[in-house]
Amino acid sequence: MTLDEAWEILQGSQFKRTRNREIILEFFSGKDRYLTAMEVRNHMAADNPGVSFDTIYRNLTTFSELGILEETELNGERHFRMQCDHGVHHHHFICTDCGKTESIPHCPMESLSVNLPGYEVEGHKFEVYGKCPVCLYP
Structure with a gap:
């Protein structure tokens, strides 16, 4: 999924474009693997050390529910990645x-x-x- 497609989905679902959402989506778009909320938090901490896990999890959950991110569980922890091959079963x-x-x-x-x-x-x-x-x- 491209960033433009992700923003179209978010805007179509009445979600505003925020700096936190931009940072999270850009971080995922550059990765070809599953990431944890902690990895997202560590990435965001450089520019926004006060960002909360609630904000991160809320956005990750929203992105997952809207089909922007895929979600899995590894070692008892939720992991996320940008939706790939959108629309193709795999x-x-x-x-x-x-x-x-x-x-x-x-x-x-x-x-x-x-x-x-x-x-x-x-x-x-x-x-x-x-x-x-x-x-x-x-």
């Missing part, structure tokens, strides 16, 4: 060390649905966790 391999992601275009539900005759699947989530080549062979 899954991710997520590095447990650095958070880098790699898209997995094949969906396992295609084969699993054969084992569920008579059932209607309303949604699913599939993620693969491990170490990327950079973290595995430093």
Whole structure:
């Protein structure tokens, strides 16, 4: 997702363009991995040391609910990343060390649905966790 697309979604949902939102979205747009609220806070602290976790979490949650950010849980903590391949169904391999992601275009539900005759699947989530080549062979 581009920054322009993110702002269109926010403005279409009656959210104002604030400096905090700009900083958060710009930070995510330059990353190809999942990030924690703490990483966002550390990034923002240089220019705004008083920014609260409430402000950060509120914005991250809003962005996630609007489909601007994707969300997952790693080690009991929420992680976020900019929505990728918007509108194209896919899954991710997520590095447990650095958070880098790699898209997995094949969906396992295609084969699993054969084992569920008579059932209607309303949604699913599939993620693969491990170490990327950079973290595995430093």
